[in-house]
Amino acid sequence: MAERKTQIADIDRSIYDVKNAPDAAFQTLGLNGDIIREISKEKNEPEWMLEFRLKSLDVYNQLDLPPWGPDISEVNLDNIVSYIKPKAGLSSSWEEVPEDIKNTFDRLGIPEAEKQSLAGVGAQYDSEVVYHSIQAELEKQGVVYITMEQAVRDYPELVKAHFMKCVTPREHKFAALHGAIWSGGSFVHVPEGVEVAMPLQSYFRLNAPGAGQFEHTLIILEKGSKLHFIEGCSAPKYSVINLHAGCVELFVGDGASLRYSTIENWSKNMYNLNTKKSIIGKGSKMEWVSGSFGSKVSMLYPQTVLQGDNSTMEFTGVTFAAAGQCLDTGAKAVHVGKNTSSTINTKSVSKSGGAAVFRSAVRIGEKADNSKSTVSCESLMLDNISRSDTIPAIDVHNSLVDLGHEAKIGRISEDAIFYLMSRGIKETDAKAMIVRGFAEPVAKELPLEYAVEMNNLINLEFEGAIG
Amino acid sequence: MSDILLEVSDIRASAGDKEILKGVSLIIKKGEVHVLMGPNGAGKSTFANVIMAHPGYTVTKGSIFFEGADISRESADQRARRGIFMSFQQAVEIPGITLENFIRSSKAAVTGQNQPILKFRKQLYSYMDALDMKRAYAGRYLNVGFSGGEKKKSEILQMSALEPKLAILDETDSGLDVDAVKIVSEGVKRLLDGERSVLIITHHQRILQALAPDFVHVLVGGRILMDSGASLVEKIASEGYKWLSEEALV
Numbered sequence: 001m002a003e004r005k006t007q008i009a010d011i012d013r014s015i016y017d018v019k020n021a022p023d024a025a026f027q028t029l030g031l032n033g034d035i036i037r038e039i040s041k042e043k044n045e046p047e048w049m050l051e052f053r054l055k056s057l058d059v060y061n062q063l064d065l066p067p068w069g070p071d072i073s074e075v076n077l078d079n080i081v082s083y084i085k086p087k088a089g090l091s092s093s094w095e096e097v098p099e100d101i102k103n104t105f106d107r108l109g110i111p112e113a114e115k116q117s118l119a120g121v122g123a124q125y126d127s128e129v130v131y132h133s134i135q136a137e138l139e140k141q142g143v144v145y146i147t148m149e150q151a152v153r154d155y156p157e158l159v160k161a162h163f164m165k166c167v168t169p170r171e172h173k174f175a176a177l178h179g180a181i182w183s184g185g186s187f188v189h190v191p192e193g194v195e196v197a198m199p200l201q202s203y204f205r206l207n208a209p210g211a212g213q214f215e216h217t218l219i220i221l222e223k224g225s226k227l228h229f230i231e232g233c234s235a236p237k238y239s240v241i242n243l244h245a246g247c248v249e250l251f252v253g254d255g256a257s258l259r260y261s262t263i264e265n266w267s268k269n270m271y272n273l274n275t276k277k278s279i280i281g282k283g284s285k286m287e288w289v290s291g292s293f294g295s296k297v298s299m300l301y302p303q304t305v306l307q308g309d310n311s312t313m314e315f316t317g318v319t320f321a322a323a324g325q326c327l328d329t330g331a332k333a334v335h336v337g338k339n340t341s342s343t344i345n346t347k348s349v350s351k352s353g354g355a356a357v358f359r360s361a362v363r364i365g366e367k368a369d370n371s372k373s374t375v376s377c378e379s380l381m382l383d384n385i386s387r388s389d390t391i392p393a394i395d396v397h398n399s400l401v402d403l404g405h406e407a408k409i410g411r412i413s414e415d416a417i418f419y420l421m422s423r424g425i426k427e428t429d430a431k432a433m434i435v436r437g438f439a440e441p442v443a444k445e446l447p448l449e450y451a452v453e454m455n456n457l458i459n460l461e462f463e464g465a466i467g
Numbered sequence: 468m469s470d471i472l473l474e475v476s477d478i479r480a481s482a483g484d485k486e487i488l489k490g491v492s493l494i495i496k497k498g499e500v501h502v503l504m505g506p507n508g509a510g511k512s513t514f515a516n517v518i519m520a521h522p523g524y525t526v527t528k529g530s531i532f533f534e535g536a537d538i539s540r541e542s543a544d545q546r547a548r549r550g551i552f553m554s555f556q557q558a559v560e561i562p563g564i565t566l567e568n569f570i571r572s573s574k575a576a577v578t579g580q581n582q583p584i585l586k587f588r589k590q591l592y593s594y595m596d597a598l599d600m601k602r603a604y605a606g607r608y609l610n611v612g613f614s615g616g617e618k619k620k621s622e623i624l625q626m627s628a629l630e631p632k633l634a635i636l637d638e639t640d641s642g643l644d645v646d647a648v649k650i651v652s653e654g655v656k657r658l659l660d661g662e663r664s665v666l667i668i669t670h671h672q673r674i675l676q677a678l679a680p681d682f683v684h685v686l687v688g689g690r691i692l693m694d695s696g697a698s699l700v701e702k703i704a705s706e707g708y709k710w711l712s713e714e715a716l717v
Contacts, residue, residue: 424573
């Protein structure tokens, strides 16, 4: 009998474990003012950005590690190569991308994905964006989609007005670190009333032992505009501890609508301490779709400040923690305006000793009359050695609110496994199927190729698993 | 080659510390329709689940052969791939997987062949039509929110699509109205082609009138107390099982 019987595409684990020999043009070890100056000089940055970096470094030195959450004491910045620039400069066409880098991307299907439906690709390779393109029609609409470095040079006023104004360096130690050594990332500006029909995609990838990744994403949606931005992360495996301290800042103007989708699949030694935050205007809509699969430790709680009246936020997330992983994820909603509404809906799966922690925080401000918030989290544990925790926090300063919270924690049902097996499906396939079904509410929110990738990641977790 | 499909020999099985089956033997030949009756708690469902290798039961003694092969140590999925099917009394609800995708995956698993989507769908729809089941159910999550009757039909639909050599129907007719029982028994009839066999576990005569069993077995207290022809069904219908237990005690 053939090995694979269910109708699931074959998985090639090597796709996710591609590794190229590190061949960096520039590397720094440890962190001090001189290194910051070097980074800034290498990037040909204006003085104001260097000053910002140095100020952030000061804040970084003042702040302590967060006193809560998973153990991140293993992260030692002195040992992390904080900045690595691949030999390639910025390429505007696929042909110009160096061969080994291209191979990595090819195996991840980037050009195919672009050909199919994506309007632009900004793929990050280590710390520098090496491939970036945007379709002509987007440019015609006046949409700017460029690297963060280019934005600093070409759109200094827009960047100065927004860069780390949403997530300030004082937010926490890793935000300050990010401010000091950020490198790479995407800048998107959508003018008033423009609806970007196709999703914009950026693909992050980390490819050097001990390399940290500190990409910055800044998206500004003017009044009445509309965008779907997709961030995908996939990294090969390494033996040294890796740190990811990226930052995503989203400014959603009045009546604008933004959907921000992410699939994160960092290698299992990565510390993913990423900060994402959005400030949204009157009558605007913010949607987050988030899948967290990789990393050793994750602390990720996308935050939305519902600043304008009648604004809404929806967060849909799935987290999958396997052996050796502690994924501390969730979402935060800050209701400032009246008649604002937030919905947080998450699913988490833990298996083979993995720990999945759901953490949510909802704050209803003094002036947020008639606000509504619903938080629901559902956890599935696949065995007795795995862990699942739910830590919801609600902070209410207004009596005219409608709040709901629902938490469900359960184990994978033996009856369900037997039911599927009695129809000829192997035990591991049956478990994968149940978990895929559990994650379906997120998968259906994703564009097709990402949904397929998410399903593949779930299947991968069950490949070769015993019992 | 022998025409014996299933041969269960002196099976003893327990759930936890409690022994439920106390030495049950049964032979089903190709093309036969068998009925297993018995009072509540006699071990009928246990027997079905043991044949299907439910991990909740421990088989302490005896053997199960299917088409001459010893399958006593095989897992449920292996047995299913040999052509054994069991319809569940309580079909499990599994969110996120559509009925259609599930049956297609199962069909691929059981046959070892990929099932082209459109071709499979066409066939599935024809089975659904025959079962008077709305096609929209194909796109719904597996048994989720199905009524009792719809769940039973979902089971028979799976059976129709998987075309097992042996179908075990565990009280599939319970809780169904007259029309539904008719539809279900028509579905089972369509499966019977002279080669395939059915083991029906039931309390009711209705489905048996439609399916005309070749053999009736009565299970009481973990033992088969009587094997007989179809006439036994009527005696049980009028007198219950009590006389059997008394006979057994003598």
